[in-house]
Amino acid sequence: MVPLSFYLVLSGILFACGVVGFLIKRNIITIFMSIELMLNGVNLSFVAFAARWQQLSGQVFVFFVMVVAAAEAAVGLAIIIALFRTRETLNIDQVNLLKL
Amino acid sequence: MTPNLHLWLIPILPLIGAAINGLFGKRFSRQAVAAVALGFCGAAFAMALWIAAQFSSLALPHIEVLTSWLNSGPFSVDYSFSLDQLSLVMLLIVTGVGFLIHIYSVGYMWEEGGYYRFFSYLNLFMFFMLTLVLASNYLLMFVGWEGVGLASYLLIGFFFQRDSAAAAGKKAFIVNRIGDFGFLIALFLMIKHFGTLDFQKVFDAVKPYSPETAGVGFLTAIALLLLLGACGKSAQIPLYVWLPDAMEGPTPVSALIHAATMVTAGVYMIARSHVIFERAPSALMVVAIIGTLTAFFAATIGVAQTDIKKVLAYSTISQLGYMFLACGVAAFSAGIFHLMTHAFFKGLLFLAAGSVIHGIGGEQDMRKMGGLWRKIPWTWATMLIATFAIAGIPPFAGFFSKDEILWRAYQVSWIYWLVGLVTAFLTSFYMFRLMYMTFAGEYRGAAGASHGHEEHAGHGTHLGRDEAAPASHGHGHGGIHESPAIMLVPLVILAVLSLVGGWVGVPGSLGGGNHFDKFLGPVFRSSTPALNTEHVQPGEAAPPEQTTEGTEPKTGHSTEIMFTGISVAAGLLGLFLAWLLYGRRTDLPDRIAASIHGLYSAVAHKYWIDELYAWLFVRPLIAISGIVFWRGIDQGVIDAALNGSADGARELSDEVRHMQSGNLRSYAGWIAVGAAAMIAYMVWMGLRTQ
Numbered sequence A: 001m002v003p004l005s006f007y008l009v010l011s012g013i014l015f016a017c018g019v020v021g022f023l024i025k026r027n028i029i030t031i032f033m034s035i036e037l038m039l040n041g042v043n044l045s046f047v048a049f050a051a052r053w054q055q056l057s058g059q060v061f062v063f064f065v066m067v068v069a070a071a072e073a074a075v076g077l078a079i080i081i082a083l084f085r086t087r088e089t090l091n092i093d094q095v096n097l098l099k100l
Numbered sequence B: 001m002t003p004n005l006h007l008w009l010i011p012i013l014p015l016i017g018a019a020i021n022g023l024f025g026k027r028f029s030r031q032a033v034a035a036v037a038l039g040f041c042g043a044a045f046a047m048a049l050w051i052a053a054q055f056s057s058l059a060l061p062h063i064e065v066l067t068s069w070l071n072s073g074p075f076s077v078d079y080s081f082s083l084d085q086l087s088l089v090m091l092l093i094v095t096g097v098g099f100l101i102h103i104y105s106v107g108y109m110w111e112e113g114g115y116y117r118f119f120s121y122l123n124l125f126m127f128f129m130l131t132l133v134l135a136s137n138y139l140l141m142f143v144g145w146e147g148v149g150l151a152s153y154l155l156i157g158f159f160f161q162r163d164s165a166a167a168a169g170k171k172a173f174i175v176n177r178i179g180d181f182g183f184l185i186a187l188f189l190m191i192k193h194f195g196t197l198d199f200q201k202v203f204d205a206v207k208p209y210s211p212e213t214a215g216v217g218f219l220t221a222i223a224l225l226l227l228l229g230a231c232g233k234s235a236q237i238p239l240y241v242w243l244p245d246a247m248e249g250p251t252p253v254s255a256l257i258h259a260a261t262m263v264t265a266g267v268y269m270i271a272r273s274h275v276i277f278e279r280a281p282s283a284l285m286v287v288a289i290i291g292t293l294t295a296f297f298a299a300t301i302g303v304a305q306t307d308i309k310k311v312l313a314y315s316t317i318s319q320l321g322y323m324f325l326a327c328g329v330a331a332f333s334a335g336i337f338h339l340m341t342h343a344f345f346k347g348l349l350f351l352a353a354g355s356v357i358h359g360i361g362g363e364q365d366m367r368k369m370g371g372l373w374r375k376i377p378w379t380w381a382t383m384l385i386a387t388f389a390i391a392g393i394p395p396f397a398g399f400f401s402k403d404e405i406l407w408r409a410y411q412v413s414w415i416y417w418l419v420g421l422v423t424a425f426l427t428s429f430y431m432f433r434l435m436y437m438t439f440a441g442e443y444r445g446a447a448g449a450s451h452g453h454e455e456h457a458g459h460g461t462h463l464g465r466d467e468a469a470p471a472s473h474g475h476g477h478g479g480i481h482e483s484p485a486i487m488l489v490p491l492v493i494l495a496v497l498s499l500v501g502g503w504v505g506v507p508g509s510l511g512g513g514n515h516f517d518k519f520l521g522p523v524f525r526s527s528t529p530a531l532n533t534e535h536v537q538p539g540e541a542a543p544p545e546q547t548t549e550g551t552e553p554k555t556g557h558s559t560e561i562m563f564t565g566i567s568v569a570a571g572l573l574g575l576f577l578a579w580l581l582y583g584r585r586t587d588l589p590d591r592i593a594a595s596i597h598g599l600y601s602a603v604a605h606k607y608w609i610d611e612l613y614a615w616l617f618v619r620p621l622i623a624i625s626g627i628v629f630w631r632g633i634d635q636g637v638i639d640a641a642l643n644g645s646a647d648g649a650r651e652l653s654d655e656v657r658h659m660q661s662g663n664l665r666s667y668a669g670w671i672a673v674g675a676a677a678m679i680a681y682m683v684w685m686g687l688r689t690q
Helices: A004-024 A028-053 A057-087 B009-027 B030-057 B085-108 B115-134 B138-156 B163-194 B199-206 B218-233 B242-248 B251-260 B262-272 B274-278 B281-303 B308-328 B332-359 B377-391 B397-412 B414-439 B454-462 B485-505 B515-525 B557-584 B588-595 B597-604 B606-659 B664-689
Strands: B062-072 B075-083
Touching: A004 A028, A004 B664, A028 A057, B009 B030, B009 B115, B030 B085, B030 B115, B062 B138, B075 B085, B075 B115, B075 B138, B085 B115, B085 B251, B085 B262, B085 B332, B085 B485, B085 B515, B115 B138, B115 B251, B115 B262, B138 B163, B138 B218, B138 B242, B138 B251, B138 B262, B163 B199, B163 B218, B163 B242, B199 B274, B218 B262, B218 B274, B218 B281, B242 B251, B242 B308, B251 B262, B251 B308, B251 B332, B262 B274, B262 B308, B262 B332, B274 B281, B281 B308, B281 B397, B281 B414, B281 B597, B281 B606, B308 B332, B308 B397, B308 B414, B332 B377, B332 B397, B332 B485, B332 B515, B377 B397, B377 B414, B377 B485, B377 B557, B397 B414, B397 B485, B397 B557, B414 B557, B485 B515, B557 B588, B588 B597, B597 B606
Parallel strands: none
Antiparallel strands: B062 B075
16 A cells, blocks of 8 residues: 555645746746646645545545646637737747736 | 893803804994994893892802703713802993993994904903803803903904014913913812812812911912912913003903903902912912002003003003902902902093094004193093092092002001002002193194094004095094094993992991992802911911901091091192193103113113013023924924835835736745745644644
8 A cells, every 4th residue: 555645745746846847937838737737736635635535525626626627728728829829929928018 | 949040141142243243244234243243242231230130139149050061970060150249240340341342342443444353253252251250160260261362362463464463462362371271270170179160169168178377288279370370361470461462452452351351350260269269378468469569560661651552551450460469468359349440440541542542543652642632522531530530539439449459458468558559659640641641731743634644554454544434424534533422422431430430339437338348248258267367478467357358347447547548649649740740841751761761761661571571481482392392393203203104115115016026927936935834834833733
């Protein structure tokens, strides 16, 4: 039996990778993927706890998160395409029209 | 069941008049303004007469509680009015003389600007003065006390375009504040010791105390603080300096407020508080000393003044000193008697002086008058009667009251009597000097037939009298002229009162019954302390009857008549000297003044008291205000705190604003840092509780 802490550490590593990627990357698609990484890091701890405590709610939550992530991917990718068509770039630092 | 007299109506009536004239008077014609002012003031007078007619059937003191005012735990104050012999006398003086002066003002102020404003203020003054004399507790009295100060300020500064008038108003107000401060502290002490401000309750609480002969206690403190208040209001040393300057106001104001009524409020207050004063002999002695000094001091200044109103102003201070002296020797009814006669003759003197000023077109300098008695005979005749009254020549009113004060003063100490006697001589001298300079000899003014305007220049608001004179005003302004009838009628009435007013108090030694003294007796006698022999200041062997108001001194009538003769002689000597110097040998005064130049200069400059006060108090105060309060506290602390906090907030936000860069990743970074911090905290807490 793999101990719970292993899952949690892996989940933390995944989440941290997502955060770091979100913060340091300039390409908006990479940032998007980092967000997915964070979501999945969280999903991993959900299923780990669900298995550990033998409760279904954790599994159900993961499904919700996956649904939201799928919707987000659809909307987000549509926005990215629209952005690329108008600005001709994927660099987040050049998308700063709303900045003071 | 005593009848309800609705005493509250008496003060309210003039207030209604003041409100109507003050709010709507600007659109009224002069006739309407005068009608409103006279109507409401006359109604108050009529009501006072009506009350006087019923007076004998009242149970005294008659107290009417209108409604509750303040309720704070065990301490409460009502809107309540009381009527006894003392307040009846004051009531009649204030409404009667006030009404006459209202009538006079209709003529005097006819061509001045701000007619409605003047009468609104005048009625407002009546309201506060009547509140003062009818109040049945110290707090309501204090309301009236402050209110008359306000009215006085407004009326002194009536010609506010003139800097000197505005400054005089401020001076009167500020000097009065010093006195009011004392009054207020005295009220606090009363609340602390007696828990009430009601006259009856305070006096009942005081009565068990025996006089504080051995030392000074809180009764002496209360009495001295009340005295400070009275000194401010009644222009006694050291707070008299505002009254001469108050002559900047219109002359009827000087007559009403600064001679007949308001300035006597201090005397009234001391007489009202006699129960307290009688138990504080050292305070009573201070009252007598202040009164004596003021009487003498002001009389000497009056001798060298050349402005007709200034002479009368110093004369008023001096006469108020007599009243204080009377109170100080516990002869309260004599003080009130003099207050009454003084209201008649000094009111008359001021009104007559106003008539003179009016007649020659705004000139106040007596050196530019002279020979006026043929031109303005009515003014001259009435003023002469008033002068005889103030000089103490029998059988005019002032003789009886002044003589009574001197006699009672002698029974306490011959020093008071002697100074009072010298003052009586000086009074007679400067008053007849005024009469000779104004009415006798040749006219020395430049105006004459041309009624020139250049001489009005110093008296700005009399400008334009001539052009503005409406045809209905009747009398020609071709030159020196007698005043219209509406001004002369009050003069004549007051002249009659100045003649007969003293007859109500003819002393027993002259075959009279001293009715006035007996009338006021119940007010003052009811409180005589049991130990009245110890009631005088230590070291003075005074007869015991000194405190028993209303009883005839047992010293014998022949002595009293002798003293009466001496004081009459002093008055006649003053008359003779004035005649000699200003009637016969008119070159002498200048030579005498030159030969005693230093003394004359000191007197003519009012002993440089104003300069001394300016140097001692005013300038340091302005300097301290400028350096400490303005630049130090106001700018350095209050403004600095406000500006500092505003600057600090701005600098802080200037720094913090950089956090909101609009950079998405920096926001995300902050979120991550925050989340990490929270996780670290929770982990740490979790580890600690394990």
